[in-house]
Amino acid sequence: MAARFILGWMQILKDVPLSDYSTMRLGGVANYLTKINDRDEISEVLTWANNRQLPILVIGGGSNIVWRDEGFSGLVIVNHISGYDLKSFDETTASLTIGGGENWDQVVEQTVKAGYYTLAPLSLIPGTAGAAPVQNIGAYGSQLSDALSDLEAYDLHKNKFVTFLGSECDFGYRTSRFKSTDKNRFLITKITVQLDKNSPKKEEMYHSLNSYLTENDIQTRTPQVIRDAVVNIRNSKLPDPKTVANCGSFFANPIITTSELKRILDAYPDLASWHSKFIWELPNEMVKIAAGALLEHAGYKDFHDPITGMATWSKQALVLVNEHAKNTADLLIFKQKIIDTIQQKYHITLEQEPELLP
Numbered sequence: 001m002a003a004r005f006i007l008g009w010m011q012i013l014k015d016v017p018l019s020d021y022s023t024m025r026l027g028g029v030a031n032y033l034t035k036i037n038d039r040d041e042i043s044e045v046l047t048w049a050n051n052r053q054l055p056i057l058v059i060g061g062g063s064n065i066v067w068r069d070e071g072f073s074g075l076v077i078v079n080h081i082s083g084y085d086l087k088s089f090d091e092t093t094a095s096l097t098i099g100g101g102e103n104w105d106q107v108v109e110q111t112v113k114a115g116y117y118t119l120a121p122l123s124l125i126p127g128t129a130g131a132a133p134v135q136n137i138g139a140y141g142s143q144l145s146d147a148l149s150d151l152e153a154y155d156l157h158k159n160k161f162v163t164f165l166g167s168e169c170d171f172g173y174r175t176s177r178f179k180s181t182d183k184n185r186f187l188i189t190k191i192t193v194q195l196d197k198n199s200p201k202k203e204e205m206y207h208s209l210n211s212y213l214t215e216n217d218i219q220t221r222t223p224q225v226i227r228d229a230v231v232n233i234r235n236s237k238l239p240d241p242k243t244v245a246n247c248g249s250f251f252a253n254p255i256i257t258t259s260e261l262k263r264i265l266d267a268y269p270d271l272a273s274w275h276s277k278f279i280w281e282l283p284n285e286m287v288k289i290a291a292g293a294l295l296e297h298a299g300y301k302d303f304h305d306p307i308t309g310m311a312t313w314s315k316q317a318l319v320l321v322n323e324h325a326k327n328t329a330d331l332l333i334f335k336q337k338i339i340d341t342i343q344q345k346y347h348i349t350l351e352q353e354p355e356l357l358p
Contacts, residue, residue: 010034010041012048012075018067021059021078023126023241024320024354026328027067033076037101039161039189042154049075056156057358058187060101060128064135064247064354069328072358079130081189084110092197095149100130100188104137112223116195118147120226121206124234126241126248130188134178135353136171140230141206145171147193153178153186161189173288174252174353199223207277208233237316245322246313247354250335251291254348258285264346271297291350292318298341310334 012034018027032054034045049056055074059065083099084107094116098107104127108119121142125132132144133151148166155162170177178186199221205213212229213221239246261279265271272278274297280288295301295317302314304323308330313319325331339350 010036010045016076018071018076021076022062022065022067022247023245024066024247024322024331025245026069026322026325026331028069028071028328030072030076031074033078035078035080037080037082039081039154042187042189043159045075045077046156046159055358057184058156059357060131061103061126063126063241064131066247066328066331066354066356068356068358074358077187079128079187079189081130083190086111086114086195094195095192096195097190097192098129099190100128102129104129104132108227111195112227115197115223117197117199117223117226118142118193118195120223121209121230123227123230129191133169133171133176133188133191135174136169136176138174139234140209143171144193145169145176147195149192149194151188151191153188155186157185162186173255179355197223199226237313238319239313239321244313246319249291249316249318249353250320251295251318251338251350252353253280253288253291254294254350255282255286255288256348258287260347261287261289264289264348268297268346292316294342294346294348294350295338298345300338300341305334305337308334312338 012032014032016030016033018030019025036042036045046056056077057072057074058077058079060079080101081099082102083097084102085097086094088094096111105124107129108123111119121140122137122144125137125139127137133148137144145166148169150163150165151169152161152163170181178188205221209229212233218225218229238248271293274293278290278293282288295312300312301317302312304311309323309325310331311321311323313321320331320335322331335352342348342350
């Protein structure tokens with residue numbers, strides 16, 4: 001058991017196994033770790049760390065991070081800040097402010113029970129509300145940036161609270177300023193999203209989601225129906241990180257030019273049939289393609305590597321699973337093997353989605 005001591009109302013743990021704070025269950029040891037439950041605790045914790053000249057890392061639920069074997073010689077802050085404040089504008093719209101440490105899917109569940117559609121397509125995405133803007137989480141044609149109006153964060157460089165409008169977050173496909181230019185600078189304490197009870201029309205709904213509803217003869221499109229469908233689809237494809245060590249989709253869907261796509265399909269005309277939706281058209285003659293189809297086509301679906309102890313999930317090749325890896329080095333070897341194969345075969349460089357820390 002990690003040693004511990006008390007700072008005000010908080011416990012600070014010493015020599016903490018970081019494998020307990022990543023759903024991949026790998027990584028070294030943190031010198032110190034603490035959990036904050038209120039925004040007013042931030043200043044006290046930072047003062048304690050600064051007095052000891054300790055570097056700081058802030059995490060949420062650990063579902064989108066992988067720790068290096070070297071561990072972290074500083075203070076890890078786990079964001080447990082709670083809060084759920086729903087304010088209705090009229091009969092169909094509302095504003096919801098969420099504490100950064102709230103479990104994301106539990107938030108989605110509450111909004112759906114209240115009759116709001118907006119977050120339903122983002123059901124069952126693991127992690128916390130504070131981590132959601134960092135990755136700009138998305139699924140089934142929706143992404144957080146579509147709903148987020150603003151967020152509050154603590155600037156670790158200037159030691160003060162700041163507010164960002166959604167338009168100031170530099171959102172992109174699975175990215176934001178908090179993942180790029182301002183990486184590790186801000187502790188997101190709360191986010192505010194705009195909710196709507198109106199569901200999209202059938203022809204406006206995401207392809208695979210619409211197909212599921214059609215195949216199961218589901219005629220209605222209520223928020224609860226959409227959430228149930230998303231949960232069923234995700235459960236049929238993805239392992240539960242509580243029981244199977246994984247970080248969800250390990251690689252982002254590549255964005256390439258239409259000419260690059262033509263080159264790939266000329267070489268492998270059968271590739272498009274390896275995924276229900278292989279190509280998404282984007283502006284400026286760009287397309288997004290399904291990374292899972294590339295991995296499956298290359299033989300990496302339900303692939304088990306006895307050397308590293310890593311595998312790919314039987315129902316979704318994008319999910320890397322820790323079966324019996326000894327350390328993060330094993331994961332990185334397996335990851336690179338996949339990247340090299342895809343590069344050599346299709347001339348596409350896959351990008352890792354979970355963040356490698358520190």
